[in-house]
């Protein structure tokens with residue numbers, strides 16, 4: 001009864017009040033609520049909890065609010081802004097929360113203040129703005145020492161994402177929290193649920209339940225989040241999580257559940273209130289976990305630099321395979337959505353900031369991520385464009401119901417870019433900060449706008465196996481992309497296998513233009529590029545010895561296909577020695593029947609001047625291991641041995657073609673490549689100083705190599721190739737890996753390094769045994 005005489009009050013305790021999230025989001029958002037008169041400070045008990053003594057927290061808050069400027073849109077003077085900051089600052093009570101007793105003292109402090117102000121505490125909210133490892137102990141302290149005494153008071157504990165890293169860690173975390181809190185007390189934050197563009201999806205779908213009965217007409221759904229920002233400054237966090245955990249498991253999956261909700265309950269006669277989270281749970285349950293073949297991963301070019309800069313620039317930073325972009329195809333096991341693929345795309349450092357969800361009606365199985373005319377035939381929910389605005393675009397001939405709500409205004413299309421379209425702008429966000437809406441919903445207890453634990457676990461069930469598969473593959477499916485990536489991307493789906501290629505009629509063009517930026521595309525295969533380091537602008541790939549040969553032979557095949565498509569021929573120069581043997585074997589085993597052998601011409605990079613029947617002859621080995629087993633026409637094989645010991649003019653007749661399409665090279669432990677040996681040995685021969693096509697090489701007698709008379713393509717000739725694959729394998733070559741990965745590479749005169757320096761940046765792929773330096 002005493003409750004009835006009191007005013008409703010809410011206690012809000014921000015734990016981690018001096019942390020990054022509090023500074024960037026929580027305090028500015030609270031201030032916005034106060035400014036908009038949406039949260040009267042008189043009924044709010046506001047605590048700033050840190051591990052520090054209260055005086056220190058007060059000092060922090062003082063200097064923080066002193067510098068906090070007001071957004072221009074508020075159109076208030078500096079003085080008014082300062083007064084607002086001051087008002088908020090004076091309402092915040094700093095508390096030290098570092099042990100169980102401190103939570104007990106907080107309890108007493110709250111009770112005393114409520115009495116003093118004559119407030120009945122409607123809700124007690126703990127906002128855990130702390131790292132995930134602290135969730136469990138803090139929830140225990142709350143339960144044991146700060147739980148409201150009155151059953152009238154609702155306890156709400158707000159927790160940020162990421163909630164775990166995968167299903168098992170999320171279950172463990174949930175268990176430890178649920179030992180102290182009841183599941184209804186846990187409010188997991190997904191700030192996307194508070195974006196007007198997201199909440200309008202449900203409203204639109206509620207007004208148009210027939211959308212779902214037309215699922216038979218829907219071809220697929222796209223949910224695309226393109227961000228222009230990078231992650232510099234927060235790689236400490238990001239590098240451990242990556243795009244699936246950072247954006248897809250939570251925000252994009254939430255959008256998907258809202259878009260595909262089963263709203264049939266809404267129109268059924270039952271009087272039960274519609275349970276949004278339970279309906280979302282049902283959708284989550286129906287999603288098949290995607291496999292690696294239905295996903296493509298990318299990392300923006302420059303990510304490694306961001307990692308290094310965040311580490312202070314000088315520290316050694318391992319190559320990271322954390323993806324900053326992913327494209328994934330999902331399928332739902334539901335009568336309505338069966339056979340309607342959902343394509344999710346999320347990436348950082350792309351050309352623009354835009355989040356859209358698009359329902360694409362049946363026309364074609366090609367997926368274009370571009371706003372072409374076809375765009376007007378689909379329903380597009382623009383959750384946010386680069387200005388933060390949200391709107392819905394509908395086909396002109398639609399008969400959708402527009403929600404009966406004054407926040408919706410309906411416009412005809414402007415007839416310019418997409419004449420038949422009609423648009424519903426949903427206006428600018430009512431609250432500038434999405435987090436202001438998060439806080440307001442927390443205060444109001446709007447649980448539909450938070451994620452229940454059951455749903456977050458279900459979502460991890462969907463994503464964990466993909467993450468595991470990806471991480472076991474250690475980045476072998478990672479491509480490097482640049483900011484124009486989405487504009488040029490085209491995807492096709494065959495079942496759930498995703499194929500990526502560039503939207504151009506000439507595949508060769510695509511290949512050339514994209515390889516410059518570190519990406520090559522090929523139709524028929526989703527794996528586009530593998531993780532690489534750049535060495536003199538070339539690409540370094542590291543694979544286990546067992547997968548290296550296959551990767552190289554696949555690369556040769558891809559180049560062959562595009563060359564034949566473009567020029568009807570493929571000119572391939574091959575070396576001898578031990579390095580390429582496994583590659584030749586893979587070409588035979590994997591591509592005997594699928595390689596364009598009849599269009600291929602085989603050249604030699606170098607040859608030993610020995611009889612062709614000698615085991616030391618490169619051609620002998622090449623014939624045995626490759627040429628005798630595949631269908632290269634005899635006339636297309638160009639042996640080098642006939643020009644041994646010949647005059648310069650004869651030498652130069654070899655390889656009259658202008659460019660090799662692919663030159664494969666090994667590297668010897670002395671750094672030689674083809675038969676270009678280190679100049680430093682006491683040899684009269686210098687392979688680097690003229691423009692000859694082919695060189696005759698006579699090494700000094702004491703040079704530690706078996707056959708000392710050789711012919712070789714010259715450096716000038718080699719570096720002209722369209723593509724060079726350089727193999728570095730063998731335990732005795734660890735020092736070579738150090739050379740190219742060190743700063744000293746610029747001073748090295750070793751022939752293979754010289755070749756890297758001279759070749760046009762981007763033409764060489766260095767294929768290195770990942771374990772080259774392991775004993």
Ligand SMILES: O=C1O[C@H](COP(=O)(O)O)[C@@H](O)[C@H](O)[C@H]1O
Nearest residue numbers: 191227229246247251355384434
């Ligand atoms: O949760 C996150 O969301 C942001 C994107 O949010 P938005 O409101 O700017 O669209 C993303 O940049 C961040 O990496 C992620 O942790």
